[in-house]
Amino acid sequence: MNRVFCLDTSVLVSYLVPDEHEPQADTLVLEAVSGAARLVAPAFAWAEIGSVLRKKIRMDLLTAEQAQGCYEDFCNLPIDYINEESVRMRSWELALQYQLPTLYDAAFLAVAESESAQFWTIDRVLLNQLSPRPAYVHELGE
Known part of the structure; x- marks a missing residue:
């Protein structure tokens, strides 16, 4: 396992929600599920x-049952959750550097x-804010 992916929420939702599937999102996630890559978040x-899926219920884009299934699928992904102080501090620095309104994307x-x-994303707003774009940032579909 030599590749490491950090998939933005937009990419993960694209993988999880049937009507939003992007083939490249499926490929990235399946590579991790097969053990050929590591997922971090x-x-x-x-x-x-979970919040995005709950919003889709409120907007009548998913039933509660569909959203629960998507959330369960997400919970079964082999994600290594990172919670280091250095990440918290770097998040603040990146938010300042790119003038990001929140720390979530940072x-x-x-x-x-x-x-x-x-790092893979579909979020065009975020991509437009990242100028110059770091070499590790990739847009799904490029």
């Missing part, structure tokens, strides 16, 4: 995924940096 990622970036991971 900030310690709070489970709550962020924490994913900091985890990717600390674990020498490829």
Whole structure:
């Protein structure tokens, strides 16, 4: 296992939610599930995924049963949750550097940096804020 992926919530939701599947998201996650790569994420990622799924219920995009199934699938992924003080501090620095409004995206970036991971996202707003874009940041579909 030599590749390390830090997948943004947008990529994970794309993998989990049937109507939002992106083939490349499936490929990245399945590579990790097979043991060919390692998945890393900030310690709070489970709550962020759950919140997105709960929002999809409120917006009538998923039933409660569908969302629960997606959340259970997420909980079964082999993710190494990273919760280091250095990541928390680097998140703050990255948020300042890129003028990010919250630390959520910055924490994913900091985890990717600390674990020498490829960070993958579909979030165009985030990508537009990352100027210059770090070499470890990749857009799904590029």
